[in-house]
Every structure is written in structure tokens, then in C-alpha cells.
Amino acid sequence: MTDRLRVVIATPLTRELVELITRDERLEVVWEPELLNDPEIDWMVGPRQRTPEDQARYEALLDSAEVLFGVPDQSGRALARTVAANPRLRWVHTIPAGGGQQVRAARLDDAALARILFTTSAGVHATPLAEFAVFGVLAGAKRLPWLQGMQRERRWGPREPLRLLAETTVLVVGLGAIGRLTAEKLSALGCRVVGVHRREVEAAVEEIVPVERFAEAAATADAIVLALPGTDATRGMLSAEVLAAVKPGITVVNVGRGTTVDEPALVEALRDGRVGLAVLDVTAVEPLPEDSPLWGMPNAVLAPHTAAISPHEPRLIAELFAENARRFLDGETLLNVVDTREFY
Structure with a gap:
């Protein structure tokens, strides 16, 4: 190991934010922007097209890292290759809040998962996603499809x-950073907010209902906001059973992951009026297939997984990484460590 911790920037970043990270002189930050996409381009668009020579250069940099800022090319396969080739790798910071799914996609063995820390950018996106959730609840209460x-x-x-917000009951499903901030904003607007969560947490809700009572709680709600991670435990949580229990005309907002919704069941509920409006930032398959019935439904509002994006996102992620780098070097617990059993 070198005297300084070697950090390789594996995903697009501006010079200004690279300099922010390099303020800690204990870090050796390696950044070769010509091997990465333009940082002004959405990082979700896919990897930069490289010549074979440039690809070899990029992989050599990855294989020299002790820390990676970003999963290589946002690809589980590329992450798996890097982990196998680089026994010195100790920590990988993922760009999305749900970066645990990138780690899952790498299919790493237990030894690799024990050797390497993985962290996410959870919390950075809470404010824009909570605002989008409020938009969805308002759109339902004020009957946007009818207007x-x-x-x-x-x-x-x-x-x-x-409908008045003071007469609106909202079920917020998932009380992580996004769900808690959503509940806070909706409560401030006068809504009655009920949480659905697997354990008791501090949140601006009237009560917290266990996940097992989701369908029961949904029967009394005017709106459901899903703020769930994509895990095996949350797959299809908004199920046909839950949708069979709802009051006709309910609003459904999803700012979590598309896999948490039984999408065919949601489409059927939109058709028969059980769901009056669905406001979806995420879908089960992304991009949404051209033949999806959701495209043509007048009571669906679709956002292309863009609700989390704000002008401040890259800076906030870089600041979070810098704080975690300090913690790493000082032997402190890192923020947003991925649970490598649930990949959350």
C-alpha cells in the first residue's frame, strides 16, 4: 500500500469536484477524464465507448485502486472483473442511493464481500424525491387527470x-431518508400520514404499521407513497392483494424502485378505477418498453427515473464521499454501508 490511500475516479466527475475530494492530503486521487463520459451527461446513459487501448488503460487504473469512486461503467460485470483482478481494493462508493443492486449484480463471492466495503449515496436524493412525492399526492388530491x-x-x-389535504390520509411505505422526509413534508401540509415499515423509527407519522398489515392500512388511505429499496423482501410489495383492498380512486406514487410494484396488477387497477392516478418515477423495466400500456393511460404520470436529479446532486455525492474517506482513514464507521445480505 502507498503512503496515501489511492482513490480512482471510475465515473464522470467535474474537475471542481475532484479537487474537493483531493483536499484531504492523505488521498492520492487518480482522475483521467478522457477515459470517462462528459460529466454533464447523465451517468445512467451507459459507459463511454473506448478504443481497446483506452479500455486497457481504464482497467489498469481500476486494478491499481484501493478505493473506487463509482462502480466501473455502472456495471455489475465490470465491478466483478475489477474485484477479481485487484486484491488491493478495499472500498467502493456507488453513485446511486440504491447502489446495493449494482453490488448484487456483480455476484461476488463471500470472500470478496467480506474484503471490500461498499457504500451508497443514500440521503443525497431525499429532498428532490420527497418533493416529487408531494407533487404526486397533490396531483391526486386535485384530480390532475380530470383537469x-x-x-x-x-x-x-x-x-x-x-380533495383538501387536511382530509387526505397518506400511507408512506418505507421510512428511510426519503420516506421520512416525505412524511415530514406531507404532515406540514396538513395530511394525516401513516407509515409502513418493518420496525419502529422516528418519523413525522401518526403511527407505524408493520409490513404485514400493508393491505389493511391501504384500505383506509387516499394515497400511497412507495419509498422502498429494491430487495428480495420488497419485490412486488404493492401487490394485487393490496390493490384489491384500496378505496376506489386512490393515488399511487412510486419514488423507490419499480420492482416493488406488481406492474400488471397496477395497470389493471388503473383501468378499473381502483387507482385514480399513478405517478411513477420508476418502473419494473427501464427504459419503459414501448409496448407498455402505461404510456397511453390518461391516469398515469411517468417520469424517466429523473425525480432524484437536482443541480446539487454531484456536489452532494462528492461531499458525502469526502466525509466517508475521512472516516475510512480515521478508522470510523462509514455512512451508508451496504448490507451485503439484502444488498440495501
Whole structure:
């Protein structure tokens, strides 16, 4: 090991943010931007197209790292190759809040998972996602599909009542950073907020219902906000059973992961009116396939997994990494360590 901790920037980052990370003189930060996409391009678009020579250069850098800022090319396969080739690798910071799924996709063995720490950018995206969740609840309460339908038909009226937030019960499913901030914002607007979570936590909710009572709680709600990670335990949590229990016209908002919804069951509930509006930042398959019925549904609002993005996102991720690097060097517990059993 060198005198300084060798950090390789494996994903696009601006010079200004690289300099932010290098302020800690105990870090040797290696950044070769010509091997990476332009940082102004969405990091989810895929890897940079490299010549064979440049790909070899990129992999050689990865294989020299003790720490990686970002999963190589956002690819589980590339991460697996790097882990196998680099016995010195000690820590990988993933860019998405749900970066545990990138680790899962690498299919690493127990020895590798024990050797390497993995962290995520959880919490960085809480504010924009909570705001999007509030938008979804408001859109349902104020009957956005009905208003847009009249506008398309150039009809002025009839005048009909819109729900008050003070008379709206919202079920927030998942009380991590995103869910807790969503609950706080909705409570401040006057909503009655109930949490669904697997354990008791501090949150701005009237009560916390265990996951086993999700369907029961859904029967009393006017809106459901899903703020869940994508794990085996959460797969299909908004199920046909839950959707069979809801009040007609309920609003469903998903700012977590698309895998947490039984999508065919949701489509059927949108068709028959059990769900009056679905506001979805995520879907089961992304990009959403062209033949998905969701595209043409007047009571669905689709965002291309963009609700988490804000102008401040890259800086906040770099600051989080810098804080974790300090903790790593000082022997302290890191923030947002991935549970490599649930990959969350």
C-alpha cells in the first residue's frame, strides 16, 4: 500500500469536484477524464465507448485502486472483473442511493464481500424525491387527470370539488431518508400520514404499521407513497392483494424502485378505477418498453427515473464521499454501508 490511500475516479466527475475530494492530503486521487463520459451527461446513459487501448488503460487504473469512486461503467460485470483482478481494493462508493443492486449484480463471492466495503449515496436524493412525492399526492388530491382531460377536450367545467389535504390520509411505505422526509413534508401540509415499515423509527407519522398489515392500512388511505429499496423482501410489495383492498380512486406514487410494484396488477387497477392516478418515477423495466400500456393511460404520470436529479446532486455525492474517506482513514464507521445480505 502507498503512503496515501489511492482513490480512482471510475465515473464522470467535474474537475471542481475532484479537487474537493483531493483536499484531504492523505488521498492520492487518480482522475483521467478522457477515459470517462462528459460529466454533464447523465451517468445512467451507459459507459463511454473506448478504443481497446483506452479500455486497457481504464482497467489498469481500476486494478491499481484501493478505493473506487463509482462502480466501473455502472456495471455489475465490470465491478466483478475489477474485484477479481485487484486484491488491493478495499472500498467502493456507488453513485446511486440504491447502489446495493449494482453490488448484487456483480455476484461476488463471500470472500470478496467480506474484503471490500461498499457504500451508497443514500440521503443525497431525499429532498428532490420527497418533493416529487408531494407533487404526486397533490396531483391526486386535485384530480390532475380530470383537469387535463377537460383541457384536452376544450371543456370548461363542470365545476366539481377537489380533495383538501387536511382530509387526505397518506400511507408512506418505507421510512428511510426519503420516506421520512416525505412524511415530514406531507404532515406540514396538513395530511394525516401513516407509515409502513418493518420496525419502529422516528418519523413525522401518526403511527407505524408493520409490513404485514400493508393491505389493511391501504384500505383506509387516499394515497400511497412507495419509498422502498429494491430487495428480495420488497419485490412486488404493492401487490394485487393490496390493490384489491384500496378505496376506489386512490393515488399511487412510486419514488423507490419499480420492482416493488406488481406492474400488471397496477395497470389493471388503473383501468378499473381502483387507482385514480399513478405517478411513477420508476418502473419494473427501464427504459419503459414501448409496448407498455402505461404510456397511453390518461391516469398515469411517468417520469424517466429523473425525480432524484437536482443541480446539487454531484456536489452532494462528492461531499458525502469526502466525509466517508475521512472516516475510512480515521478508522470510523462509514455512512451508508451496504448490507451485503439484502444488498440495501
